[in-house]
Amino acid sequence: MKTDDIRAKFLDFFGNKGHKIFPSDSLVPKDDPTVLFTSAGMNQFKPYFLGIRKDVKRACSCQKCLRTDDLEKVGKTPAHHTFFEMLGNFSFGDYFKEEAIIWAWEFVTAVLKISPEKIWISVYKDDKEAYEVWKEKVKFPEGRIVLLGEDKNFWPANALTQGPDGPCGPCSEIFYDWGEEFGCGRKDCSPACDCGRFVEVWNLVFTQYNRREKQGKPVLEPLPSKNIDTGMGLERMASVMQGVITNFEIDIFQPIVDEIYALCKNKTDKDRFHINAIADHVRAVTFAIGDGVYPSNEERGYVIRKIIRKASWHGYKLGIHEEFLYKIVPIVVEVMKTAYPELENKRENIAQIIKAEEERFHNTLDTGLEKIEGIIAEISSRKEKVIPGDKVFQLYDTYGFPYELTKEIAEERGIKVDEEGFKELLTYQKKRSQEKSHLKQEIFNASQIILNLSETEFIGYEQLELEEEVVEILDENLSTTVESLNKDQRGVLVFKRTPFYGESGGQVGDRGLIYNSDFKGEVYDTKLNEDRILHYIQVIKGTVKKGDRVKLEVDKEKRLDTARNHTATHLLHYALRKVLGEHVEQAGSYVWWEGFRFDFTHFRPVSEQELKWIEELVNLCVINNDPVKIRIIPFQQAKKENVLALFTEKYKDIVRVVEIGDYSKELCGGTHLKFTGEIGLFKIVSESAVASGIRRITAVTGRWAYNYIREEEEVLEELVAMLKTDRKKAGKQLRNILAKMKDLETELTKCKLQQLDSVADELLQNAEQIKGIKYIWKRIDDDPKILGHIVDKIREKGKNNTAVVLFTVRDDKLNLLLGLTSDFVEKGVDGREIIKKISTLIKGGGGGRKDFIQAGGRDYSRIQEVKEVIKQEIISKLR
Structure with a gap:
């Protein structure tokens, strides 16, 4: 049975049982501070669990989910994923255990037609009610019912003894038995065993208690309204229905895996771990970017960046050293578009964003390699043989540098990594993440x-x-x-x-x-x-x-100014799509009375000419004084009309459409003008990058736009007065002055170059003599290019046994050049290796040839140490 069919049959089954079928919510939870991503089917139903909404008693859905708790396991095990789909049926104070269990059994055996002999059940050890339903109502054999503790069959896990406080309850799980040949061979092997023989396909959670502390002891108090929350992993059930042992072989994964094999070439099943991980990770980031999460250094964006880099590293291990993940996006979209047709229009944009992040990661790899070299140099100088766990974790967490690569490079140098220390920090980070995502009472109960x-x-x-x-x-x-x-x-x-x-x-x-x-x-x-x-x-x-x-x-004035800006965001959105292309989508905005910022998807900077066109188009809409109309219509009708919607928003069944002229239609609950002419004037203030594939325009309207232009005019008037000319001639006159300055700088450089001989001679005369070596160390605050010429001249005049280090400090940054005469290189001295030794001292790095290297760093406080390290490194190499 195809995965699409399982999804459809589940929703049809529970729809016929009186459940309202809800579409999948976004991967970005709206107004939910407890989680970064939607990680379970119940997330979108929290208003119903809380009693905020009461219009639905029964619901079912197929929910897109994203979790990274087990990122390291993805690809290694048959069923761990970052992105997956969760089928679920829910009851909000309506039916309870008996119906939930009986219907689950009916769906598994009557609809999916899974043999009852292949099913095992687990029940919480103290949940006699659920046990009795399975035994008496379903007539399920007692020999295949396993009683488990709160670590396995309670939600949240261990909530009774460890918390958190809040709604909780026992659960009952349905397992599929792959057969003895897939197990550990023990006679007592059951779902309590982790050998892999049994796979959990459906978890039925019975939320019936409120957990709280009473006199220092945990107490379970019955909830006035009992709820049902179930979750069936779609990919796991598909593997069962298609008779394949791993999720990566099911019909919605295999084409993606095949595409990766084609990109890798000549790869075998030995590489399957890396290929599976790539397939999973590309699916995850395709859906996340499609839902408006873009790679960045903060929160959700950081998670997506880490997943892309992890996938890129798996490709690196397969011998792929160029951007390739973005090429897999079309096949992901093709496989998933039946259930998620909205991906089709976003395909190109998603691919471009992933490609840009891959390029950024390849640059990061170079930085990471520099950092590792610095760490190894520092450890070697202390004659140590292990990279501390915190250093390894910093490379992994801060720079996105894979642990495996750190370990591999270190082992090549005969150095080990503190794996235990690294794993401790990784576990601590996961624990903090999980603590943040727990639905604690003060958050779950909203207030x-x-x-x-x-x-x-x-x-x-x-x-x-x-x-x-x-x-x-x-x-x-x-x-x-x-x-x-x-x-x-x-x-x-x-x-x-x-x-x-x-x-x-x-x-x-x-x-x-x-x-x-x-x-x-x-x-x-x-x-x-x-x-x-x-x-x-x-x-x-x-x-x-x-x-x-x-x-x-x-405040009428602030409201009117805010309305001007809000209506202007809609005009800007229209203009961006008109000038840059239909791939542009709103990625966020902030509107207030003084101006607004507007974030949008686009994979390159907007050119000056494009900004002019965009600004002109918006102002033309203002001049036209087009009507702004408001309509209240059903959400499904709005979708049919292709009304633009912000994908991170969650819309109700009845929505508000803001329609401007015949060119802009968007879902919006904000306050607006009645005519575009009321905006008065529109002016773009800036355009910049926010994250990979996300640009930001800030703009002003009305009196604030007038004030902005007036201030710009005042600056221009001041410049014109200084130049003692008129406006029309100011630009030409300023260009002439800048050209003259450039000519003077060129002449000055020529003069300095003519003095190089005397500067080089003076430095050679004052060189420090060390065991037959002339060692020159000098700070010269000048253009690094001039310093480079001086180094070359010293190498030329010194001929043999000469080492020169010149450095300058500008804006608290160190720029350093090391030059060696050719005889050093012939004797095996490599200046690049010497620079690596000082990289941690200067908090930077460098590169170049063996005899000429340029380095830079953020810290020059240990410059005397740098002097001695370079000196000692040269001496030691010549022994």
């Missing part, structure tokens, strides 16, 4: 104070003033309710209705005033939290109490 409030109705599209009653007052940290706020105190006011826009969708919250005859408060921020709009205020006068009637007044 019970907020959830207890009614949702706020936003009326700010139509009006900016309103009289309303204070429903609730919270402290500034949202940790407790308060009865009142007095003068100079800060806090949060909540209302049933408000004209204040709460920060969301990249637009800042409104500012303004809230007041009555006895009280006045300044609204310094407005935020949206679980559909509740929170007004952060500082009391200027009097006291405000719960139940008071007050007037809410939005």
